[in-house]
Amino acid sequence: MMVRIDLELCNGCGLCARNCPLGCITIEGKKANIGAGCSSCGICTRVCNRGAAQKEAKPPAGSVTCSHCPVQCQVQEGFTGACRRYTNIKGQLVRNRPLVTSVPKPTLPPPEIEWPLITAIGAGTEYPCPRPAPYIVQGQRGGIEVVTVVTEAPLSYSGIKVKIDTNFHIGEEGARVRRDGQVVGMVDTEEYGSKMLYIGGANLLTGKSGFMAARTIVDLANGRRVVLKVEKGSTLELQVGHRPVIDGQEDTTMRVGCGSATIGLFAYHLKGVVDEAIILDHHIIGLFSEHLAGQEVGMTYSGVIPAGRKSTRGRYFGDPGNGWGGTAITDPRQAIKAVDMNIARPGMRILVTETTARKAALFEVQPDGDVREIPLTPEVRMVIELIASNCEEARVSALYVGGTGGSARAGVTTLPVELTRAVHRGEIKLTIGGAPAMLLPGGGINFMVDVEKVAAPEAFYWVPTPATVAPVEYTMLKSTYERIGGHLHRLRPVEEVVAGVRD
Incomplete structure (x- = not known):
């Protein structure tokens, strides 16, 4: 037995049993009981509020110390450690599954559609939704007919994830973030060496402070300096691409690691x-x-x-x-x-x-x-x-987050679900202001994009619905556009559009 239970201290609350990763602990007669296979991972000793779970001084004979992580489980013969990756087989720790060497070949879109023929920056928006997008252009790449559909799409389902490279403590996770006294977001989960904020989102955009939230998303996405206040926390001066200023102190360095x-x-x-x-x-x-x-x-x-x-x-x-x-x-x-x-x-x-x-x-x-x-x-x-x-x-960076799975599809096609399916199959390449977008799996067309990779400054806007406006491009083979019910009657040669802009 790797851990013993002091029965005088144990009250049978079951915390240890619920947290044991190996299911070694049971509650019998309102007392905890340690069964076979305990690896002395220490979780029970850490969650027990009464100190009843106590590590034994010596591991049992035949156990092997696992050195594959800092926990250092004492793995008994025939059993695994807490992570279940390694089994003690006759004194040797053996990985429980073989190395996977076969990698599925990725289904990549044809290279001709990897980037748009034109961007949506400056394209404008056609409203109401049934109208075709303002620019639907076609051109040849390597002898292949390519189509790009562009629009500046108003998105109520949008926000911005802000990454602040700093060790400074800015506030508690989940704390509300305000601008000029109005709630515009919250402190998000920290990432490695960085504090994270999430600004906006549909619930805030449709709430009392929606106008300020929309304005803040756009200001950050366009690289403008914004002053925010974390509730019971720091005052932040943030500008994408620049060092963060926290409580008046500019941070200069991101940590090398924990x-x-x-x-x-x-x-x-x-x-x-x-x-x-x-x-x-x-x-x-x-x-x-x-x-x-x-x-x-x-x-x-x-x-x-x-x-x-x-x-x-x-x-x-x-x-x-x-x-x-x-x-x-x-x-x-x-x-x-x-x-x-x-x-x-x-x-x-x-x-x-x-x-x-x-x-x-x-x-x-x-x-x-x-x-x-x-x-x-x-x-x-x-x-x-x-x-x-x-x-x-240390610097500030940001991902604009949006969803174009709703009415924003109508300007592209008469069969909206076919557009969504083709995007997820990789037959249509989604870009935002010419920048590659990370497509989130599952239903709808939800994406994230690095605002610093957008092709031109001041590419995002906000409207007092409130919503933010993002430059959205869909690029595909012409044959794909025909299949998904595209507005073929609005196709224009890309050369014509480019020439008109130059004139």
């Missing part, structure tokens, strides 16, 4: 330079000597205990704030919670830095277990400079 990843990336460089390193990050703080990457380069645990909640070996969860690495730590001394002098020794040197390496401090362990800050050595400075040189410049 604290754990930074340890892994630079373990060989840290060894021999310091006895310990704490890399601060509000998601995962890295502790060098305890980390598996530290073990890989020959380190043994130093006895240093960092500030944070332990996740797995050498990985600790931090608390978000406006301090070092986006944590609540404002004084680097706070990063060192304690030093166990039964393991540590006087004179040990502990580096405290952050994932961008913009700030760093070096400490020396004293005989009584306290630490004293000392000047950075030249060798430490070299490592700090190395980490910093591998960071990218």
Whole structure:
């Protein structure tokens, strides 16, 4: 048994059973019971509110330590670890499925339709919807007849996903985002090294602050500077393609990775330079000597205990704030919670830095277990400079998100569902202002596009329905356009349209 249950503490709440990834735990007689196959992944010990689930000191005979992730499951003979990927077969961890070597050949559209004959920027819109799109042009590419249909489509189902490269804490996930006091979006889930906002969406566009939401989507998509306020959080000055300004401070650097990843990336460089390193990050703080990457380069645990909640070996969860690495730590001394002098020794040197390496401090362990800050050595400075040189410049970027699966199809075809099907089959290439669009799977025509790849500036508009207006192009073979019920009577040679614009 890899975990034991203290029956005096257990109240049979079932949290451990519901969270066990292997289904090893059952509730019998209002008490938890550990069955066969426990891998000591530690989930039950972390979710138990009463401390009843406790890890055993020694794994059972015949178990194998899995090193394929930081959890390090103790996998028993004939069983798998928590992720179910590897099985212990006679003392060897064997992957549960063979390597897949056959790759389905992608069904790519013909290259002639990969980009539009013209863009929809400046095309205008025909309204009401049954009218054909303002420009339906045809031309030859490599001897093949190609058609592009363009319109500036008003989209009520639209928004913009804003990516802010920063370690600064801007506010809680889900917090409302306001512009001039009106709600225009929310703080979205964070991505690697970036904070995310979602501005707009159909519910906000049709709500009380719809006009401001539409205006904000378009301002950001067109590269204008916008000031936003996160509820109970930061004031943001954002402009696509530029550095973010957060609470009046311009951020310059995007982190190289979380604290754990930074340890892994630079373990060989840290060894021999310091006895310990704490890399601060509000998601995962890295502790060098305890980390598996530290073990890989020959380190043994130093006895240093960092500030944070332990996740797995050498990985600790931090608390978000406006301090070092986006944590609540404002004084680097706070990063060192304690030093166990039964393991540590006087004179040990502990580096405290952050994932961008913009700030760093070096400490020396004293005989009584306290630490004293000392000047950075030249060798430490070299490592700090190395980490910093591998960071990218912080900037703001954005994806315009829209849906053209509704009435916006009428200007293209008399058979709207055939248009949707052909788009998803790759027979019709959707572009936005000449930029390739990422098509979302499933029903409808939902897409995302990098606003910085649109062919010309100021390509997006908003109308006080409220909705945003996006330049939409559908490019296909002429034979496809005929099959989907296109407005063939409105076809014009592309040369004629181009000549008219030039005149």
